[in-house]
């Protein structure tokens with residue numbers, strides 16, 4: 193299969209979950225992939241299971257210098273970028289009365305500042321007609337207790353994407369986002385919550401989904417392939433909910 197033959201893709205948060213599944217699918221479809229994450233050992237681990245033309249780059253999206261280096265290493269290796277997939281994110285919950293400045297800064301630095309600055313660094317190196325893709329979430333369309341800062345960060349990202357879509361129009365660059373519903377990825381284990389609380393929360397989410405289950409990273413990756421491909425050539429500026437219908441009822 194060669195849907196992305198010779199396309200150069202940069203994916204953040206690619207050592208895990210949605211990013212990793214997308215990296216695998218893009219490689220399978222012939223892309224050259226820059227697999228980025230913030231932990232070298234995690235990148236070394238996934239490098240063992242990936243097949244195709246790829247490099248790994250350690251970069252923390254919350255650190256501006258890392259975003260610069262990510263784009264430099266990507267373009268040094270493969271030249272201009274066709275697909276920039278800004279997927280890295282964290283979803284640590286905090287009830288409103290427990291929100292701290294540190295929590296706010298940590299979430300916004302990763303979920304908003306990171307993709308915004310990575311986009312700025314990458315733009316001069318994205319081919320005209322290329323694609324910028326984001327992983328948002330349906331959380332900013334609904335109200336889930338404890339997820340105020342996370343939801344606000346994804347809502348801010350969505351607002352930014354609308355401006356970006358317009359600003360890059362003269363270059364034919366398409367800007368789209370995926371808004372996953374509950375997807376079975378390691379993110380739930382990173383929320384800093386006890387296992388039984390995460391399990392209960394998961395059951396609650398699944399019950400609310402019309403399809404009655406969590407989605408898989410592979411289901412999101414298929415949408416990321418479609419939106420990055422020429423099959424989506426007239427799709428621009430959207431946030432595609434991939435959530436089993438959760439946001440629609």
Ligand code: NAP
Nearest residue numbers: 205208209210230252253280281329372374375377378379
């Ligand atoms: P995941 O498996 O935890 O993947 C998140 C990735 O982002 C990991 O590779 C993580 O690295 C990376 N990351 C976090 N902070 C980073 C930083 N500062 N710099 C670089 N990389 C960083 O979770 P996922 O579910 O696939 O999440 C991917 C995206 O989907 C996120 O933006 C998340 O908000 C969004 N999303 C997920 C769900 C869901 O239910 N799973 C629903 C809606 C939206 P580490 O491995 O080092 O943590």
